[in-house]
Amino acid sequence: MIRARHFMLSFILLLGMTSLAAANSSHLVADLSKSNIAITSGFHGTDLLLFGAVDGAVGDDILVVISGPPTNIAQRRKANRAGIWINVETNIWQKAPSLYTILATSPIDKIANPETLASLAIGTNNIGLEIAAETPVAGQSKPTANEFIAALQANMASIDLWPDQTGNVTLTENALFRAEVKLPANILSGAYNVRVMQFRNGVAISEDITNLYIKKGGLSAGIYNFAHNYSALYGIFAILFAVAAGWLAAVVFRRT
Amino acid sequence: MLASMYIYLPIAEISMHIGIIIGLGGGVGFLSGLFGVGGGFLMTPLLIFFGIPPAVAVATEANQIVASSVSGVLAHMRRGNVDFKMGGILLLGGVIGSSLGVVLFTTLREMGQIDLVIKLSYVVFLGIIGFLMLLESVRTILRTRRPGSRKTKLHQHNWLHGLPLKMRFRRSKLYISALLPLAIGAFVGVLAAIMGVGGGFIMVPAMIYLLGMPTSVVVGTSLFQIIFVTANVTFLQSVQTQTVDFMLAGLLLFGAVIGAQFGTRASALLRGEQLRGLLALMVMAVCIKLGFDLALRPDDLFSVELLK
Numbered sequence: 001m002i003r004a005r006h007f008m009l010s011f012i013l014l015l016g017m018t019s020l021a022a023a024n025s026s027h028l029v030a031d032l033s034k035s036n037i038a039i040t041s042g043f044h045g046t047d048l049l050l051f052g053a054v055d056g057a058v059g060d061d062i063l064v065v066i067s068g069p070p071t072n073i074a075q076r077r078k079a080n081r082a083g084i085w086i087n088v089e090t091n092i093w094q095k096a097p098s099l100y101t102i103l104a105t106s107p108i109d110k111i112a113n114p115e116t117l118a119s120l121a122i123g124t125n126n127i128g129l130e131i132a133a134e135t136p137v138a139g140q141s142k143p144t145a146n147e148f149i150a151a152l153q154a155n156m157a158s159i160d161l162w163p164d165q166t167g168n169v170t171l172t173e174n175a176l177f178r179a180e181v182k183l184p185a186n187i188l189s190g191a192y193n194v195r196v197m198q199f200r201n202g203v204a205i206s207e208d209i210t211n212l213y214i215k216k217g218g219l220s221a222g223i224y225n226f227a228h229n230y231s232a233l234y235g236i237f238a239i240l241f242a243v244a245a246g247w248l249a250a251v252v253f254r255r256t
Numbered sequence: 257m258l259a260s261m262y263i264y265l266p267i268a269e270i271s272m273h274i275g276i277i278i279g280l281g282g283g284v285g286f287l288s289g290l291f292g293v294g295g296g297f298l299m300t301p302l303l304i305f306f307g308i309p310p311a312v313a314v315a316t317e318a319n320q321i322v323a324s325s326v327s328g329v330l331a332h333m334r335r336g337n338v339d340f341k342m343g344g345i346l347l348l349g350g351v352i353g354s355s356l357g358v359v360l361f362t363t364l365r366e367m368g369q370i371d372l373v374i375k376l377s378y379v380v381f382l383g384i385i386g387f388l389m390l391l392e393s394v395r396t397i398l399r400t401r402r403p404g405s406r407k408t409k410l411h412q413h414n415w416l417h418g419l420p421l422k423m424r425f426r427r428s429k430l431y432i433s434a435l436l437p438l439a440i441g442a443f444v445g446v447l448a449a450i451m452g453v454g455g456g457f458i459m460v461p462a463m464i465y466l467l468g469m470p471t472s473v474v475v476g477t478s479l480f481q482i483i484f485v486t487a488n489v490t491f492l493q494s495v496q497t498q499t500v501d502f503m504l505a506g507l508l509l510f511g512a513v514i515g516a517q518f519g520t521r522a523s524a525l526l527r528g529e530q531l532r533g534l535l536a537l538m539v540m541a542v543c544i545k546l547g548f549d550l551a552l553r554p555d556d557l558f559s560v561e562l563l564k
Contacts (some may be wrong), residue, residue: 042273044262076368084550087368132384151558185271223266227498235494238319239487248327249513
């Protein structure tokens with residue numbers, strides 16, 4: 001297993017990590033305490049442990065980026081029209097990460113300079129957010145693209161999906177690292193990408209990627225699948241249930 | 257233990273404290289038992305306030321109203337207070353109207369304007385109804401203090417009653433055009449689908465003042481037709497948008513059934529016009545709250561919605 005991971009790691013490093021330092025002698029292996037999480041009826045977010053080993057030196061930093069399955073996000077802007085505040089503009093951000101969390105041993109601006117972070121696509125400023133579709137209103141001044149991005153980041157942070165750097169990674173003896181990962185209750189199901197990077201003197205020198213799968217499970221999944229796969233039957237069932245419940249209530253509480 | 261008190265709602269796709277859901281059901285159930293109203297006009301805005309997506313709130317509340325109307329109509333049926341013929345015409349209109357309403361709802365939702373339309377409908381219709389109810393109950397309270405006041409005529413005939421397709425409604429003691437209840441049913445059906453309500457608060461005054469039905473059969477007949485209109489909304493929303501959250505509806509219902517029992521008992525402590533006056537104040541309060549939401553500058557002009 002460990003061998004296989006090492007092999008995969010080397011493969012990834014060979015294949016595409018051109019932005020990493022050329023002389024790559026270091027190794028990094030990361031794993032999660034749980035790699036499959038079910039959203040069941042009792043789901044209220046989840047905690048998991050990210051841990052791993054690294055061939056590190058004094059002063060090295062570990063940075064973790066967790067990104068959720070890409071989704072389209074509708075961003076709406078309100079303006080005052082005839083005395084009431086209504087949505088006047090919609091931007092659709094296509095394939096934006098539904099969750100974006102950074103954990104690290106230090107604040108990220110101390111780990112690497114902005115150019116390096118940008119070249120490694122770290123941070124929501126660097127993930128190529130582009131306004132794909134918009135419906136502008138004629139004759140109205142509109143905010144700049146940067147204001148839209150800042151608002152998107154703020155809105156997503158407020159619903160815990162793009163939090164500011166949360167939690168910390170602890171690196172012990174420059175060899176073992178661990179981090180508590182908290183995932184909020186409103187996460188989407190799908191494949192999550194967990195990217196762990198080792199930084200030395202502001203340069204990323206090794207990386208490992210692992211996946212986390214979140215899917216609906218138990219009764220919660222049953223109801224969801226019923227509603228989506230047999231929607232007419234679900235509707236009829238919901239009505240019959242309501243009729244039965246209403247009738248039962250009337251019988252039970254019938255005043256004598 | 258406390259953490260396990262949260263329940264993940266499979267369709268709303270959010271986690272909510274089970275106590276909040278049952279408490280909402282119980283609180284609104286109490287008020288609906290107290291005032292003899294369905295309570296949809298309170299529940300839907302409250303669900304949205306607690307973070308349930310508006311589409312899920314409206315569709316799920318329709319499902320819950322099916323249950324509360326069934327349980328309410330049984331008592332009226334036993335007393336013979338349901339005009340099935342009138343109810344049938346109203347529900348025919350209601351099914352047509354609510355089907356249109358669901359289509360309209362889906363379109364507005366895609367346009368990102370559903371929140372606005374829901375709030376505007378609430379402000380306009382609750383405002384009108386609340387104001388009229390308040391006026392009415394103040395008048396009644398004043399009149400009872402002045403003895404010797406005469407009783408007004410049950411209803412007056414106007415041009416609306418002269419439309420073609422006249423039908424006899426024996427139970428309501430009426431001989432009027434079927435087009436009138438059909439149109440009222442359709443109009444209330446559209447509102448029911450958009451606002452996530454049964455529409456009794458509009459249907460009941462319309463039956464009294466527009467159709468001229470005797471008050472004894474009004475509530476039972478209204479409840480009877482609400483069952484079908486909300487069942488239609490439940491079905492169409494299930495098929496079109498998959499926004500009926502069965503788990504949420506079930507928990508709300510559980511609280512509402514119990515709350516309504518206490519409400520019904522408490523209603524015996526107050527006089528009719530006092531109850532109506534209080535109800536009017538509550539309706540106005542919801543209207544004013546939603547009105548302020550629309551008129552005041554929001555803290556954040558931007559909002560996001562994850563499209564799945």
